[in-house]
Amino acid sequence: MSSTTNNSDRDHIIRQWRDLEQSDPAIFEAILGEEDRQRRGIELIPSENYTYPEVLACNGSVFTNKYAEGYPGRRYYGGQEFTDAIERLAVKRAKKLFRCEHANVQPLSGSPMNQAVYMGVLNPGDTILAMDLSHGGHLTHGAPVSHMGKIFNFVRYKTDPVTHRINEEELRALAHEHKPQMVLCGHSSYPLDLDYSMFTRVAKEVGAVTMADVSHIGGLIAGGVLSNPFDHGFDIVTTTTHKSLKGPRGGMILCRKPFRLQINKAVFPGLQGGPHMNAIAGIAVTLGKALKPEFKQYAQDTINNASTLAAELSQRGAHLVTGGTENHLMVVNTVDSYGIDGHVAEETLDKVSITVNKQIIPDDPLPPMRPSGIRLGTPAPTSRGFGQAEMVQLAAWMDDALKGHENETTLARIRDEVEELCLRYPVPGL
Numbered sequence: 570m571s572s573t574t575n576n577s578d579r580d581h582i583i584r585q586w587r588d589l590e591q592s593d594p595a596i597f598e599a600i601l602g603e604e605d606r607q608r609r610g611i612e613l614i615p616s617e618n619y620t621y622p623e624v625l626a627c628n629g630s631v632f633t634n635k636y637a638e639g640y641p642g643r644r645y646y647g648g649q650e651f652t653d654a655i656e657r658l659a660v661k662r663a664k665k666l667f668r669c670e671h672a673n674v675q676p677l678s679g680s681p682m683n684q685a686v687y688m689g690v691l692n693p694g695d696t697i698l699a700m701d702l703s704h705g706g707h708l709t710h711g712a713p714v715s716h717m718g719k720i721f722n723f724v725r726y727k728t729d730p731v732t733h734r735i736n737e738e739e740l741r742a743l744a745h746e747h748k749p750q751m752v753l754c755g756h757s758s759y760p761l762d763l764d765y766s767m768f769t770r771v772a773k774e775v776g777a778v779t780m781a782d783v784s785h786i787g788g789l790i791a792g793g794v795l796s797n798p799f800d801h802g803f804d805i806v807t808t809t810t811h812k813s814l815k816g817p818r819g820g821m822i823l824c825r826k827p828f829r830l831q832i833n834k835a836v837f838p839g840l841q842g843g844p845h846m847n848a849i850a851g852i853a854v855t856l857g858k859a860l861k862p863e864f865k866q867y868a869q870d871t872i873n874n875a876s877t878l879a880a881e882l883s884q885r886g887a888h889l890v891t892g893g894t895e896n897h898l899m900v901v902n903t904v905d906s907y908g909i910d911g912h913v914a915e916e917t918l919d920k921v922s923i924t925v926n927k928q929i930i931p932d933d934p935l936p937p938m939r940p941s942g943i944r945l946g947t948p949a950p951t952s953r954g955f956g957q958a959e960m961v962q963l964a965a966w967m968d969d970a971l972k973g974h975e976n977e978t979t980l981a982r983i984r985d986e987v988e989e990l991c992l993r994y995p996v997p998g999l
């Protein structure tokens with residue numbers, strides 16, 4: 570890649586922000602407001618993170634201007650010297666990081682990424698065996714409200730109420746009964762690692778394709794602290810790039826060679842037009858960083874922080890679904906722990922500048938907008954530099970706030986303490 574940039578002239582970057590401030594103050598102020606909100610509060614939504622300053626730069630770069638329909642070397646528009654270079658780099662890094670034979674880095678986000686796989690590998694009406702939503706599965710795994718839930722026949726497996734694991738015999742029985750074309754695993758609110766070999770064993774018996782959606786834990790797999798489905802013979806793995814991987818918003822489909830063409834055609838022209846090249850530049854940067862030893866440390870710290878937070882909350886009497894965590898997230902049953910539903914818990918923690926999301930628990934008796942729990946995760950606070958001591962403090966604050974949710978004086982005191990701590994740990998990129 571060659572460049573003829575005049576290195577002394579970078580004033581345009583400052584000028585862009587000045588132009589925005591003058592031409593659209595409402596949006597400019599909202600960006601400053603959001604920056605301030607992120608600075609002052611503790612972000613515990615497990616699917617969120619702080620991306621790298623370099624990724625913010627890529628997102629705001631002139632790659633935003635470029636159409637690049639097709640794939641490197643085979644595009645439908647001219648002027649692809651630099652787009653080809655960044656996409657090739659992103660693909661090469663993805664393959665190395667996840668030890669896989671093929672990578673497609675064009676999906677615009679997690680949902681289109683999964684849609685592309687289903688449409689590329691299966692036929693409408695085919696059966697997919699997937700994890701129950703309330704046990705940790707994702708909307709895109711065939712929730713009745715999703716389009717995919719209308720096009721494919723999703724059959725659900727659950728976790729065992731005692732071991733909290735997926736029971737191989739139950740999975741096998743469902744597989745033999747329903748003869749799925751695909752066995753899908755993956756989750757967004759399940760706090761344990763998966764035994765991937767169990768899925769490949771069962772899928773083989775019924776001739777099904779195996780797919781793992783590791784959207785939440787892509788960074789933890791890349792960092793080597795959770796199992797990699799490809800080490801257990803999986804065919805296809807999907808992941809978002811903006812969660813534990815810390816990249817821009819986007820998705821990647823990783824697969825074994827035989828699925829390469831089906832997957833590429835399903836993404837483009839099957840589902841999408843022009844890829845977002847500014848995001849792909851950021852994905853390449855993200856994957857480059859994930860290949861470095863520091864990222865392994867980040868992944869390990871994220872897990873260590875989660876287990877400390879879970880242990881501290883439990884010690885203070887919180888009831889955690891599965892009793893703890895093996896990854897970056899945990900689900901707290903707030904009804905059992907504090908006598909309040911997840912909606913009230915979320916609002917209470919908002920008042921003390923701790924951001925979480927309400928969460929349904931397995932076979933939740935309460936409705937989704939007022940479910941029985943909340944979900945907490947450590948990718949964002951770990952990116953900010955929080956360690957064990959901060960997790961202990963955080964558990965104490967959350968416990969005090971949730972137990973004293975009607976005491977405005979307590980809440981105001983905690984909010985001041987939270988914000989004071991946050992100002993000592995700058996948000997990356999700000």
Ligand SMILES: *Cc1c(COP(=O)(O)O)cnc(C)c1O
Nearest residue numbers: 678679680707756757782784785
């Ligand atoms: C977040 C997530 C997705 C969807 O990603 P979006 O970018 O929000 O569309 C898909 N699957 C799982 C398991 C997820 O956690």
